[in-house]
Amino acid sequence: MYKQVKIEHKRVFELLEKMRDQCLLKGVGGLKSLAVVFRRMDTDFSKCLCYQEFEEGLKLYGVQFDKSDLRMLFDSFDRDRNKRIDFLELIAKLRPPMSKLRTDVINEAFDLLDANKDGVLKLEDLKIVYSTNARRHPKFVSGEWTEEQVLRNFLDSIDTPGNPDGKVTREEFMNYYAGVSSTVDDDSYFDLMMRACYGLPNRGS
Template sequence: METKRVKDLLEQLQNQCLHKGVGGIKGLAVAFRKMDKDFSAHLCYNEFCEGIHSFGLQVEEKDLQLLFEAFDMNKNNQIDFMELVSKLKPAMSGKRIEVVNQAFDALDAIKDGVLKLEDLKVVYSKNAKQHPRFISGEWTEEQVLRYFLDSIDTPGNPDGKVTREEFMDYYAGVSATVDDDSYFDLMMRACYGLPNRGK
């Protein structure tokens, strides 16, 4: 059971990550991957502390141990990356999850559960041609689409494919910056050309 102090610390850490932008929490995961010296996908206490500091988060020494214990769900003195990200990821309401799923489904033209350039060429080509760098001739349509994919993909390790989970993680960060459910819904529908509710 988490104490109020631990909940406050987790909220502070989450807020500091989100202050770095919508990809802040994923960025923290990337920082932690760099600290994972033995490539175990787990962090010991020292690696955790190093990751927190290298990402520029402000946490007092006495609170680091409390945070580490909160993330160490199975009490094996190690933190799993997925436990870390899932604990920090802001919760989204059912309405927000629904519209994010609709946006993903609209982009997934090939219907294989992964967003790739081939999908975006089918459904997002018109938007790409309105990008300022395409209009100026600086980028090709493919470069615009790849930029879009990479912005949602895992930071530091973009592979040109975005899973539903990565898409949801990205929009959990965006969601944390939008207070109103209706506005978030409207924003997503406008951005991805989704029909309005009830239509």
């Protein structure tokens, strides 16, 4: 019995790795794209999916598993056996592994941008803390975009693709930068990159 559980646990890990690789092949926004597919399946806004919705979502995204693997993956997340899974928990599991240094600096950047401290980034937040950066944008300098258009474009680039609502949660922010993180090998370089991008103080200063 114990041996069988161990084998199944290993297989679930392999399936998650396969899904993660499929997401990363779609670029830094791949994880967000999968989240969008699942959100569209979640017609009652419960943040949960039944098996059929889960299966259809993965097919729509382009990930193919055989029936036994798909069932095993679903059951591994259906811990209370209510035939539904929390897809946000699944997305969190699919994030490429990141060191504490990386997650800390991503959270630090989010906290800086979240001027209203309500856990959601909105245009109003960015107008308070990011307007100087917006005025340096080439399209603002050329007069093609207003400051508000620059800030909205920034939000939309991190927001749910195909369905931006002008709000970015910490989860969406973390998912986006988990994709970026997967393209950067060195922890220290990723940390410096984030600090330079958002004007965060250097560590120890």
